[in-house]
Amino acid sequence: MIQITNVHKIFNSGKPNQVNAVNGINLKIKTEEFLVIVGANGSGKTTLLDLVAGSISPTSGNIIVDDKDVTKLPDYKRSKWIARVFQNPMSGTASDLSILDNFRLATIRTRPKGLSIGINETFKNQVKEKISTLGLGLENKIEQQMGTLSGGQRQALTLLMSVMDNCKVLLLDEPTAALDPRSAEVVMRTAEELIRDYRLTAILITHNLKDAYTYGNRIILMGEGQIQKDLDAGEKGALKQNDLFDWFS
Ligand SMILES: Nc1ncnc2c1ncn2[C@@H]1O[C@H](COP(=O)(O)OP(=O)(O)OP(=O)(O)O)[C@@H](O)[C@H]1O
Numbered sequence: 001m002i003q004i005t006n007v008h009k010i011f012n013s014g015k016p017n018q019v020n021a022v023n024g025i026n027l028k029i030k031t032e033e034f035l036v037i038v039g040a041n042g043s044g045k046t047t048l049l050d051l052v053a054g055s056i057s058p059t060s061g062n063i064i065v066d067d068k069d070v071t072k073l074p075d076y077k078r079s080k081w082i083a084r085v086f087q088n089p090m091s092g093t094a095s096d097l098s099i100l101d102n103f104r105l106a107t108i109r110t111r112p113k114g115l116s117i118g119i120n121e122t123f124k125n126q127v128k129e130k131i132s133t134l135g136l137g138l139e140n141k142i143e144q145q146m147g148t149l150s151g152g153q154r155q156a157l158t159l160l161m162s163v164m165d166n167c168k169v170l171l172l173d174e175p176t177a178a179l180d181p182r183s184a185e186v187v188m189r190t191a192e193e194l195i196r197d198y199r200l201t202a203i204l205i206t207h208n209l210k211d212a213y214t215y216g217n218r219i220i221l222m223g224e225g226q227i228q229k230d231l232d233a234g235e236k237g238a239l240k241q242n243d244l245f246d247w248f249s
């Protein structure tokens with residue numbers, strides 16, 4: 001459960017360029033809920049995700065994740081259980097390293113200090129098996145450098161890597177914006193499967209209204225740092241894709 005209470009984020013406070021990016025948000029996201037966020041450019045979506053991830057802290061208000069007040073907890077201390085995928089396929093992985101080494105790094109990141117990760121066949125096979133679920137044939141290329149893969153391939157792998165054993169929350173900020181339609185579908189399908197299989201609580205920001213319509217079991221519309229609409233699973237289910245377009249007209 002993620003509970004966001006009276007959260008404000010003001011940038012450049014008191015200056016002429018002050019921005020109230022998040023302006024008094026109250027939001028309770030249930031465990032295993034898959035929340036979709038839509039809204040115009042600059043409406044505060046990424047800022048809200050940054051606040052949940054801990055890469056920025058709120059000007060006021062508080063954020064609780066599973067009964068733990070994380071308001072002042074920096075992102076690296078949340079990263080064990082909060083995974084994040086960005087719009088840019090380059091930002092999630094190390095280009096110079098092989099797929100296998102990237103998986104090794106991702107595994108180390110979420111393990112307690114001192115626990116070594118064997119560079120053995122077992123680990124290799126686990127990685128291969130995991131990658132094969134993507135259906136992209138990448139399990140045969142685990143020694144290949146990450147930088148040589150397409151954006152869609154990288155993004156799918158980033159997703160897979162980010163969801164390690166302790167992960168409880170998955171934050172997706174326009175993960176398919178830089179991808180062609182086919183790759184975008186692979187990435188979204190992978191995300192949906194991981195969210196289901198790992199029973200994650202997830203937040204997806206998207207400008208793709210078809211994805212907003214297709215995925216998730218709750219949808220909110222953000223505008224000027226506030227929640228303007230909030231539809232639960234039943235209401236979202238009854239929504240037509242055209243209704244979503246109307247939200248923006
Ligand atoms: N670090 C920052 N310093 C100053 N202003 C910022 C900062 N980060 C975001 N903002 C401002 O806060 C507002 C909300 O930005 P945010 O990135 O959250 O919007 P968004 O809804 O994610 O937009 P988009 O759909 O374009 O990604 C914008 O006006 C933006 O310029």
Ligand SMILES: [Mg+2]
Nearest residue numbers: 045046047173
């Ligand atoms: Mg954004």
